[in-house]
Amino acid sequence: MSTGTRQSASTASLEGRLGDEHGQGLFDQLTDVQFWIKDAQGRYVRVNAALLMNYGFNDTGAVLGKTDRELFAPHLADRYLLDDRAVLAGRPIHGRIELVARPDHSTGWHVTDKIPLRSRAGRIIATAGITRDLHGHSAAAIGDRIGALAPVVELVRATYAEPLDKPLLARSIGRSIRSLERQFTAAFGMPLLGYQRMLRMHQACHWLVTTRRPITGIALDLGYGDHSHFTREFGRLFGVSPRVYRARWAHRADATPASASLPRPVAPR
Numbered sequence: 001m002s003t004g005t006r007q008s009a010s011t012a013s014l015e016g017r018l019g020d021e022h023g024q025g026l027f028d029q030l031t032d033v034q035f036w037i038k039d040a041q042g043r044y045v046r047v048n049a050a051l052l053m054n055y056g057f058n059d060t061g062a063v064l065g066k067t068d069r070e071l072f073a074p075h076l077a078d079r080y081l082l083d084d085r086a087v088l089a090g091r092p093i094h095g096r097i098e099l100v101a102r103p104d105h106s107t108g109w110h111v112t113d114k115i116p117l118r119s120r121a122g123r124i125i126a127t128a129g130i131t132r133d134l135h136g137h138s139a140a141a142i143g144d145r146i147g148a149l150a151p152v153v154e155l156v157r158a159t160y161a162e163p164l165d166k167p168l169l170a171r172s173i174g175r176s177i178r179s180l181e182r183q184f185t186a187a188f189g190m191p192l193l194g195y196q197r198m199l200r201m202h203q204a205c206h207w208l209v210t211t212r213r214p215i216t217g218i219a220l221d222l223g224y225g226d227h228s229h230f231t232r233e234f235g236r237l238f239g240v241s242p243r244v245y246r247a248r249w250a251h252r253a254d255a256t257p258a259s260a261s262l263p264r265p266v267a268p269r
Contacts, residue, residue: 037117037128042067042084045126054100074209074249078238087114087127097153097188100131148173149187152180156192160199161223164192201237204230208246215242 027035027048034054037046044063055071057063068077083093093114100110114129151172159165169192170180185191190198200222207218219230234242 032133034131035129037126038084039126040088040124042081044071074205074245078205083114084127087116088124090116090124092116093129093189095187095189098131100133149184152184152192156196157199160196160203161221163223164196166192197233197237200224201234204234204242205238205245208242209249215246218242 027033028050030048031050033048034051035046035048036044036051038044043065044067045065047060047063052058052060052063063071068080071077072080087093093112096112098110098112100112110131110133112129112131114127116124117126117128119125152169155169155172156164166177166180170177173180175183181192184195188195204218204222207213208215215230216227219227222230224230224233231241234245238245240248
């Protein structure tokens, strides 16, 4: 028997003896890292304790076998679904900074990685992911690349309804505009304008499903000049108009455990 054959047989034998737990207890010790595996249909098949605690679920029985649309607020579920489609198509996500909702209706900054899982035949059959809170020791562990941009992130988040003031953002970290744009895109995987748009859309979804505010009013409050501009951008991201999105999801707003909004924007000082 060749060395390669012996190694393959040994691996198969080990996998056959491991059972279903496969290190689940180890992932449960990572209190600041959320871990999950979903099948090709988007159903959760593994989650760790940190994920359950973050979203306020009592136990794995509340999550396993369910999809994001059954568990989360629609604007969150739609984002997760878009990610799953990309990863299942073979496009992993590495080091993306994003807002993650919490059961107290706040949001926190996380860095997220998602990868495809393949069968022995090489076919993609599932996705796996982790997301880590950027606060406290986790932020230090992730590195200077993100920490250096913290003033920019906070300014964009606080003024997302205002025109993007790139000179102000560049001055906040002592960089030129060109240098800031390169550094930001490298860290976040999107340009500054794309990041501002994502924040606006996050808030738009929250208002659409949790309030009866007129859509034109939402558009103006988010910094769009008119209803049509907002509707075009919303449709490009979600594939439906704000009106259709509201009709589809508003009835579920009170039933989901994590429906978080951003803070109201304030003018820069």
